[in-house]
Amino acid sequence: MSPDRRLGRQALARAALTYLAEPGDPALGALLEICEPADVLTAIKAGTLPGTGPGCGDSPASRRALELALSRWRSRLPRLPDDTGLVAACRDGIRLVCPGDPEWPGGLDELGSARPYALWVRGHANLRLACLRSVSMVGARAATGYGAHVAGEIAADLGERGWVIVSGGAYGIDAAAHRGALAVGAATIAVLACGVDYAYPAGHAGLFADITARGLVISEWPPGRHPARLRFLIRNRTIAAVTCGTVIVEAGERSGALNTARHAAQLGKPLMAVPGPVTSAQSAGCHRIIREWGATCVTRADDVIEMLVPLGAPAGTATTAGTTPSPARGAAPSRDELDIDSARVLDALPARGGAGTSTIAAEAGVDLDTVLRCLGLLAGSGFIERCDRGWRLRKPHA
Amino acid sequence: MPLARTSSVALVGVTGHVVEVEVDIANGLVGMILVGLPDTALREARDRIRAAITNSGEQWPQRKITVGLSPASLPKRGSWFDLAIAVGVLTAAGTIPRAASDGVMFFGELGLDGQLRPVRGVLPAVAAAAGDRRFDTVMVAEQNAPEAALVPGMRVIRAATLIAATDWLRGTPGLRGDRPAAEFHPGQERADGPTASPDTAPALDLAEMLGQSMARRAAEVSAAGGHHLSLLGPPGAGKTMLAERIPTILPRLDAKAALEVTAIHSVAGTLPPKVPLLTDPPFLAPHHTATKAAIVGGGSGIIRPGSASLAHRGVLFLDEAPEFARDVLDALRQPLEAGEVVVARSGVSTRFPARFTLVLAANPCPCARAAGPAEGCSCSPATRRRYLGRLSGPLLDRVDVKIELEPVGRKELLNDRSFAESSHTVALRVAEARGRAAHRLHGTPWRLNGEIPGSELRRTWPPAPGALAVVERSLERGQITARGVVKVVRVAWTIADLAGRPRPAKDECHTALGLWLGVQR
Numbered sequence: 001m002s003p004d005r006r007l008g009r010q011a012l013a014r015a016a017l018t019y020l021a022e023p024g025d026p027a028l029g030a031l032l033e034i035c036e037p038a039d040v041l042t043a044i045k046a047g048t049l050p051g052t053g054p055g056c057g058d059s060p061a062s063r064r065a066l067e068l069a070l071s072r073w074r075s076r077l078p079r080l081p082d083d084t085g086l087v088a089a090c091r092d093g094i095r096l097v098c099p100g101d102p103e104w105p106g107g108l109d110e111l112g113s114a115r116p117y118a119l120w121v122r123g124h125a126n127l128r129l130a131c132l133r134s135v136s137m138v139g140a141r142a143a144t145g146y147g148a149h150v151a152g153e154i155a156a157d158l159g160e161r162g163w164v165i166v167s168g169g170a171y172g173i174d175a176a177a178h179r180g181a182l183a184v185g186a187a188t189i190a191v192l193a194c195g196v197d198y199a200y201p202a203g204h205a206g207l208f209a210d211i212t213a214r215g216l217v218i219s220e221w222p223p224g225r226h227p228a229r230l231r232f233l234i235r236n237r238t239i240a241a242v243t244c245g246t247v248i249v250e251a252g253e254r255s256g257a258l259n260t261a262r263h264a265a266q267l268g269k270p271l272m273a274v275p276g277p278v279t280s281a282q283s284a285g286c287h288r289i290i291r292e293w294g295a296t297c298v299t300r301a302d303d304v305i306e307m308l309v310p311l312g313a314p315a316g317t318a319t320t321a322g323t324t325p326s327p328a329r330g331a332a333p334s335r336d337e338l339d340i341d342s343a344r345v346l347d348a349l350p351a352r353g354g355a356g357t358s359t360i361a362a363e364a365g366v367d368l369d370t371v372l373r374c375l376g377l378l379a380g381s382g383f384i385e386r387c388d389r390g391w392r393l394r395k396p397h398a
Numbered sequence: 399m400p401l402a403r404t405s406s407v408a409l410v411g412v413t414g415h416v417v418e419v420e421v422d423i424a425n426g427l428v429g430m431i432l433v434g435l436p437d438t439a440l441r442e443a444r445d446r447i448r449a450a451i452t453n454s455g456e457q458w459p460q461r462k463i464t465v466g467l468s469p470a471s472l473p474k475r476g477s478w479f480d481l482a483i484a485v486g487v488l489t490a491a492g493t494i495p496r497a498a499s500d501g502v503m504f505f506g507e508l509g510l511d512g513q514l515r516p517v518r519g520v521l522p523a524v525a526a527a528a529g530d531r532r533f534d535t536v537m538v539a540e541q542n543a544p545e546a547a548l549v550p551g552m553r554v555i556r557a558a559t560l561i562a563a564t565d566w567l568r569g570t571p572g573l574r575g576d577r578p579a580a581e582f583h584p585g586q587e588r589a590d591g592p593t594a595s596p597d598t599a600p601a602l603d604l605a606e607m608l609g610q611s612m613a614r615r616a617a618e619v620s621a622a623g624g625h626h627l628s629l630l631g632p633p634g635a636g637k638t639m640l641a642e643r644i645p646t647i648l649p650r651l652d653a654k655a656a657l658e659v660t661a662i663h664s665v666a667g668t669l670p671p672k673v674p675l676l677t678d679p680p681f682l683a684p685h686h687t688a689t690k691a692a693i694v695g696g697g698s699g700i701i702r703p704g705s706a707s708l709a710h711r712g713v714l715f716l717d718e719a720p721e722f723a724r725d726v727l728d729a730l731r732q733p734l735e736a737g738e739v740v741v742a743r744s745g746v747s748t749r750f751p752a753r754f755t756l757v758l759a760a761n762p763c764p765c766a767r768a769a770g771p772a773e774g775c776s777c778s779p780a781t782r783r784r785y786l787g788r789l790s791g792p793l794l795d796r797v798d799v800k801i802e803l804e805p806v807g808r809k810e811l812l813n814d815r816s817f818a819e820s821s822h823t824v825a826l827r828v829a830e831a832r833g834r835a836a837h838r839l840h841g842t843p844w845r846l847n848g849e850i851p852g853s854e855l856r857r858t859w860p861p862a863p864g865a866l867a868v869v870e871r872s873l874e875r876g877q878i879t880a881r882g883v884v885k886v887v888r889v890a891w892t893i894a895d896l897a898g899r900p901r902p903a904k905d906e907c908h909t910a911l912g913l914w915l916g917v918q919r
Binding site for chain 2: 390
């Protein structure tokens with residue numbers, strides 16, 4: 001199998017470009033908007049500026065910037081693997097997704113010239129479908145117990161309703177969000193600032209393995225690339241761009257999460273923040289973006305969905321592949337959906353206080369087996385609960 | 399040649415091992431020595447046998463008598479070797495024909511006056527003899543004859559005294575004494591007098607549990623699936639009453655189980671004298687001060703089965719379960735896990751079967767006064783939690799059905815009248831459900847749903863697709879735990895068996911969930 005078969009010529013060129021240029025390089029982004037990736041790669045290898053077409057080096061200043069960029073890219077040429085090496089990078093379930101591929105998330109195109117050259121993806125889910133109903137949830141690495149708890153809860157609730165949680169795979173809030181989604185069997189995406197084969201932080205190797213099994217690990221950096229401080233900031237724009245909205249759970253005054261929030265705000269995506277104690281330094285950033293950037297204050301999954309789903313659209317059900325919760329899970333029936341016996345039994349419960357099993361059966365006019373079955377259904381669905389004198393109605397808010 | 403051989407049985411737990419008794423009479427210092435790991439009771443046999451033989455009008459050989467019990471490595475305990483040794487001595491002395499004791503197993507203790515006394519463990523001993531082709535006859539004390547006759551294929555000779563025994567062996571039964579040894583036929587005792595002792599206690603019935611419909615249902619499920627049961631409730635709610643009625647809805651023991659249970663009770667010495675075969679499932683309710691040895695078995699001399707083994711194929715009821723010593727409760731883990739108890743003592747480890755249904759009962763708090771403002775309970779929540787916390791852990795993990803009994807109100811009593819069913823009705827359903835489960839579990843090591851491990855349940859017997867939706871939902875709400883789900887599924891299978899359904903669907907899972915959630919948290 002020739003290299004070109006598995007990765008097309010243009011895809012191969014994009015793969016090479018991820019090795020040569022740092023993601024988010026404006027010069028390469030501008031070039032790729034007007035030239036084919038393969039031509040750009042050929043030009044870089046030849047050391048000449050690609051073409052002199054329109055928009056390319058119109059002014060001496062931009063010409064100069066392009067020349068600088070060229071030397072920057074060429075400095076990495078010796079470390080660029082050959083075509084066979086590039087194809088070989090697609091091993092262990094790693095694959096390359098390029099702009100224009102069916103799997104390419106449309107949200108990234110909103111980044112314009114700053115959009116990734118290509119994405120290295122690990123995992124089986126379909127990236128585009130997963131991103132269609134996705135929320136990014138990011139926050140402080142040094143999260144408090146409160147933050148981790150809230151992140152996990154909201155992520156689990158969202159995951160249960162078919163939303164995919166996108167986060168950065170870091171310690172703290174990121175990990176809590178990923179774990180919350182995984183806990184309910186939902187898909188989740190980790191966007192890394194290093195190669196997808198590289199576990200950073202190393203303590204999350206197991207988490208990344210879980211995410212790969214159930215969701216996706218993606219990165220703009222080629223396999224084998226190590227993380228660097230600046231790369232996290234560049235990565236953040238991808239997190240904001242692939243998702244429908246961004247939730248900041250805990251962020252200090254100078255948190256990197258605020259950088260993600262800024263990208264989301266710039267892209268015009270819904271920006272949400274979970275409030276914390278006003279005395280907590282870990283929530284100061286959240287409060288600031290609520291106050292200054294108009295982020296929406298959210299406290300639970302319902303609030304988040306309300307922000308993301310257009311009015312009138314059904315908020316609950318999962319439709320996309322890879323995001324469907326396991327079939328055994330299902331919402332408990334609402335009061336209107338109860339079968340006739342269960343509805344009767346529910347009506348037979350006294351408005352106040354409790355009643356014994358046989359009393360309820362006599363009141364509802366059903367036999368003992370039926371009443372036991374219905375009581376189980378009603379208790380499991382949260383309508384009733386056990387009390388000193390049998391069963392009683394459960395308070396609606398509980 | 400002054401050497402004689404007779405046979406008896408040594409018991410290790412409920413397993414009998416044939417022991418050969420060799421008696422050698424030789425010149426030497428007058429006396430008698432016993433070799434072959436005898437215990438104290440057996441060593442005392444020397445004096446008992448000598449007195450018994452002399453008092454029976456026989457001649458005691460004034461020479462050196464050596465009695466060997468083989469296999470020598472097997473510890474021999476108890477007093478039932480007396481008869482075998484006495485016959486051996488008389489045979490070696492030449493007063494009993496050598497051929498007379500061929501194929502005969504001797505089992506009995508001798509009094510100083512030559513009376514043959516009844517002993518424990520006759521059933522497993524005779525069963526061991528029956529398993530050995532060399533024996534077709536067993537000689538026991540009169541009182542042990544009905545028990546010995548439970549083993550098919552053995553001729554049982556009952557003898558009241560050593561005189562009767564020796565006369566029978568010499569082929570002249572009835573020569574001396576007025577009670578000759580004779581073959582025992584089951585049924586002949588019946589003619590002697592009222593034997594099938596009518597139960598003087600009034601029969602218990604599940605219908606008396608009026609107003610406790612959940613509890614009745616829980617008992618039924620527990621009986622049908624062999625599920626361990628936990629009852630929580632204030633005094634007077636009917637915990638003990640319910641537990642006592644569970645045996646009334648259990649099916650009678652089949653022939654094999656009846657022999658197993660009878661053997662255990664025989665070793666423990668708790669068999670009723672006239673009609674020894676136990677066909678009703680046993681019900682054991684040890685007091686909460688019981689020691690570990692009393693519950694799981696033990697003892698320094700003869701290792702006795704404990705309550706757990708005596709409750710084999712029946713119900714072990716621990717009333718006031720949190721009051722039991724911690725190590726006693728912990729010791730129950732092995733039988734709950736393996737269905738048998740292994741007691742290790744010097745030289746020998748003993749196995750007792752112990753596959754019982756555990757029923758735990760507990761008050762909500764240690765003061766045992768009902769909760770509520772007027773009832774006088776002043777226990778703090780922390781005290782209550784600690785009290786019930788004694789039960790938690792591995793023991794409660796094995797309980798599939800837990801219910802809370804509350805004092806019954808007048809309204810509930812009235813309404814429940816139309817629902818209460820008699821033990822007989824429920825027992826029929828239970829028997830059918832057990833039959834269905836046994837059919838389904840054919841070819842597996844299990845016979846009841848309660849015995850299936852959780853992993854196997856998940857793999858091989860999941861409920862119908864979608865049946866668990868509400869259960870999963872309450873798992874997410876935190877109403878039940880993942881382990882609780884397994885129990886709900888296990889109980890749902892039993893409910894399906896009771897209802898005659900091939901597989902638990904939504905309805906069965908909901909009922910099981912209702913039973914599981916029927917406890918306040």
